[in-house]
Amino acid sequence: MNLYNAEGYIDLTAYEALSRIEREERKAKKAGSYRPVVYICSPYSQGCINDNIENARRYSRFAVDRHYIPIAPHLLFPQFMDDTLGEDRQTAMFMDLVLLTKCSQLWVFGDMRSKGMQQEIRWAKRRHMTIRYFTEELEEK
Template identity: 55%
Template sequence: MSIDKYNSEGYYDPTAYEAMSIIEKEERALRAFRPIIYICSPFSGDVEGNVKAAQGYSRYAVDNGYIPVAPHLLFPQFLNDDNPAERQLGLFFGNALMSKCSEVWVFG
């Protein structure tokens, strides 16, 4: 998109031009490539505390230009971690997602 330095009446408008240039740059940065990374951190034990920590790790990844994948924040919402068959299924799903990631970040 080309941004005009002149307003609709033909007058030079550097303030509007600068503002629009910044907005365009920010929008371009949002569309830029972001690597997908796998967040590996504890879940069992202090589940509530570990979930909050994993959310923080995921936020850290986003703030640094990455797309986080944290299966232990997703799968326990519909799989029972206390059921051995469902736990194995969750681990299988997590490994499948990990194979799609460019990096694995281990925390905790």
């Protein structure tokens, strides 16, 4: 935890807020109730969309069963955005990357990598995030 901001000035507000979050996280870990947030990375529009949605649900359940909190934006954003519209697609990818920064790990499922998945993987690598790869049968590679 750093007391100084990016410009080198003391930032007590940010320091206290981040310190409080860390204390709560440590407390939750000790109590056994801590669940890290993971980003579910799997295809959406390549191939059969209905199959891809069912797979993303299955992958999310897999994460829950292992005591993680899954974030699968491709299950949420298509409810109110159109992936075939350029502006919606760009906005959704931007929001995907914002959500990815809130996660502790990226979980990649299957062998096929869509352009969106490739972008998410590159982003996670740049942020030095833990990336785990799984088969469609939910076995870690």
